[in-house]
Amino acid sequence: MAPEQIRSVILDILSRIAPDEDLSDLDDSVPFREQMELDSMDFLDIVMELRKLYRVQIPEEDYGELVTMDSTVTYLTPLLKDAESTV
Amino acid sequence: MTYDSIIIGAGLSGLAAGIRLAYYGKRVCILERHTTIGGLNSFYRLRGRNHDVGLHAITNYSPPGGKRGPLNKILRQLRFSWEDFDLSPQFGSSVVFPGHTLRFNNEFAYFEAEIAAQFPSQIDGFRRLVAEIDSHNIGDLGQTWISARARMAEHISDPLLINMLLCPLMFYGSPSEHDMDFNQFVIMFRSIYQEGFARPYKGVRLILKNLVKKFKSLGGELKLRAGVQQLVTDGKHVSGVVLDDGQVLEAKNVLSSAGSAETLQLCGADVPVDDRFTPGEISFVETISVLDQQPAEFGHDETIVFYNDSEDFYYEQSKNPVDVRSGIICSPNNFQYDQPLEEGSIRITALANPGYWMNLPEDEYIEAKKYWYDQILESSLRFIPDFRPHVIDVDTFTPRTIKKFTGHINGCVYGAPRKILDGTTPFDNLFLCGTDQGFLGIIGSMLSGISIANLHLLNAK
Numbered sequence: 001m002a003p004e005q006i007r008s009v010i011l012d013i014l015s016r017i018a019p020d021e022d023l024s025d026l027d028d029s030v031p032f033r034e035q036m037e038l039d040s041m042d043f044l045d046i047v048m049e050l051r052k053l054y055r056v057q058i059p060e061e062d063y064g065e066l067v068t069m070d071s072t073v074t075y076l077t078p079l080l081k082d083a084e085s086t087v
Numbered sequence: 088m089t090y091d092s093i094i095i096g097a098g099l100s101g102l103a104a105g106i107r108l109a110y111y112g113k114r115v116c117i118l119e120r121h122t123t124i125g126g127l128n129s130f131y132r133l134r135g136r137n138h139d140v141g142l143h144a145i146t147n148y149s150p151p152g153g154k155r156g157p158l159n160k161i162l163r164q165l166r167f168s169w170e171d172f173d174l175s176p177q178f179g180s181s182v183v184f185p186g187h188t189l190r191f192n193n194e195f196a197y198f199e200a201e202i203a204a205q206f207p208s209q210i211d212g213f214r215r216l217v218a219e220i221d222s223h224n225i226g227d228l229g230q231t232w233i234s235a236r237a238r239m240a241e242h243i244s245d246p247l248l249i250n251m252l253l254c255p256l257m258f259y260g261s262p263s264e265h266d267m268d269f270n271q272f273v274i275m276f277r278s279i280y281q282e283g284f285a286r287p288y289k290g291v292r293l294i295l296k297n298l299v300k301k302f303k304s305l306g307g308e309l310k311l312r313a314g315v316q317q318l319v320t321d322g323k324h325v326s327g328v329v330l331d332d333g334q335v336l337e338a339k340n341v342l343s344s345a346g347s348a349e350t351l352q353l354c355g356a357d358v359p360v361d362d363r364f365t366p367g368e369i370s371f372v373e374t375i376s377v378l379d380q381q382p383a384e385f386g387h388d389e390t391i392v393f394y395n396d397s398e399d400f401y402y403e404q405s406k407n408p409v410d411v412r413s414g415i416i417c418s419p420n421n422f423q424y425d426q427p428l429e430e431g432s433i434r435i436t437a438l439a440n441p442g443y444w445m446n447l448p449e450d451e452y453i454e455a456k457k458y459w460y461d462q463i464l465e466s467s468l469r470f471i472p473d474f475r476p477h478v479i480d481v482d483t484f485t486p487r488t489i490k491k492f493t494g495h496i497n498g499c500v501y502g503a504p505r506k507i508l509d510g511t512t513p514f515d516n517l518f519l520c521g522t523d524q525g526f527l528g529i530i531g532s533m534l535s536g537i538s539i540a541n542l543h544l545l546n547a548k
């Protein structure tokens with residue numbers, strides 16, 4: 001998947017976790033935590049969704065990489081380079 | 088075939104846990120002894136009317152678009168949108184003790200102003216207490232019992248205010264007599280005073296039906312009339328369950344919402360003694376009066392009134408069949424719905440003596456329910472206009488009813504005084520969720536099911 005597709009995948013996961021959230025004005029450089037008030041339970045959910053969808057394992061010490069959309073996409077790009085997008 | 092997980096109980100905690108597991112592809116089966124779902128917060132039909140078993144109000148209100156707090160956490164974790172729970176906020180509630188009425192609604196500042204006006208010498212202390220509540224971490228699974236009364240007394244010197252603050256919190260969530268655990272106090276304080284009350288127009292059935300629909304659409308299995316009679320164990324590990332009809336089902340792990348002592352009883356006689364698994368003793372009698380008018384028409388527009396007729400507040404197992412000194416008056420009509428409910432009703436709840444109700448012969452039981460219905464109403468009339476001329480139908484239930492339909496020992500509503508916060512048991516793949524794990528109430532029990540499923544059954548980390 002290309003970075004742009006990875007971004008859509010993350011948006012899709014976020015919209016499942018928070019269906020009432022308007023994600024169209026998400027700022028890719030601002031932490032999710034601040035924009036959507038995601039907490040640790042939600043971050044675990046993002047990790048679990050990625051595991052379910054793409055079998056990608058994200059070790060706990062890397063959770064910090066999932067702070068913003070930009071950092072998440074950067075982190076996932078090498079991990080998902082051979083994966084097919086599901087969205 | 089072996090399930091990944093078997094869940095005992097299709098109450099709110101079991102259903103919520105089931106959704107999490109099914110969502111992440113686990114083979115999961117929920118087993119429920121009763122003929123319907125919901126457990127302590129179920130619903131039923133009687134003489135052509137729909138009733139809720141327990142629902143007074145959903146706590147932890149958050150308006151649409153809100154992002155914080157337990158309600159939003161549950162919606163996210165279960166992939167629901169705000170509309171799925173259809174919550175209408177309360178009109179306003181109160182705590183009434185002799186000489187003082189403290190009103191509250193879903194704006195905490197209003198409650199704070201009430202306290203400042205009525206207990207001016209205590210307001211600074213109250214604010215310090217709130218600061219302590221705000222900084223408390225309820226997620227610390229290792230914490231032990233701390234007296235809420237002692238913590239409150241560090242900031243508040245007027246025992247009347249302490250009792251008034253505790254009254255709604257104990258009535259809606261204390262498994263222990265006279266005092267509560269500070270952690271439980273914080274959970275309840277936030278859920279009632281800081282977040283507040285709401286109700287779905289259609290009652291709890293809306294939430295339960297949405298939970299089941301989601302669970303099934305994700306491939307989860309739900310078996311009703313499927314009581315678990317026994318857990319199959321080798322003393323350390325559980326391999327499955329035996330149902331009341333003798334059928335055996337196997338599972339890699341079991342999550343039980345039946346209660347801590349109740350669950351250990353299913354494990355047979357050779358379970359090590361553990362005093363954390365001692366059942367609770369607090370239960371209630373609840374009267375439901377259906378009316379020929381809306382309560383507002385005879386001048387009662389409060390949502391919930393918590394009353395107590397002396398400065399001392401006795402939250403304890405009642406020595407009489409019912410303790411009529413204190414109680415809760417709930418009007419399901421008094422929420423901000425788009426249209427009024429079809430019929431008026433008033434629910435009154437009071438502390439009860441489980442032993443008395445369990446042991447009555449059937450014919451005396453019916454008579455006793457009638458007698459105590461009258462006593463409870465009589466007592467409540469000090470706090471609400473006399474609505475008796477408007478009553479067109481009545482139902483009363485007791486600790487015996489609760490035991491019969493949910494299996495909870497003593498008909499306990501808030502479970503054991505000692506909570507098992509991490510949900511573990513003496514068996515390495517048997518876990519607890521629901522009331523005895525520590526989060527309770529409608530929102531709390533769902534959160535409990537979610538948390539324990541995440542922690543132990545989903546290998547989240």
Ligand SMILES: Cc1cc2nc3c(=O)[nH]c(=O)nc-3n(C[C@H](O)[C@H](O)[C@H](O)COP(=O)(O)OP(=O)(O)OC[C@H]3O[C@@H](n4cnc5c(N)ncnc54)[C@H](O)[C@@H]3O)c2cc1C
Pocket residue numbers: 095096097098099100101118119120121124125126127128140141142143144145146313314315316344345349371373489492493494495500520521522523527528529530532
């Ligand atoms: C009268 C009353 C009023 C209440 N009012 C409110 C309110 O207004 N607001 C609020 O938030 N909360 C309220 N509550 C509390 C709330 O209902 C409970 O905290 C919550 O429903 C607990 O859910 P649970 O899943 O932990 O347990 P339960 O609902 O007890 O679920 C356990 C389930 O397990 C089943 N079970 C037990 N043993 C077995 C077995 N061996 N095999 C198979 N199944 C078994 C039971 O039948 C039950 O369905 C009220 C409770 C009562 C009784």
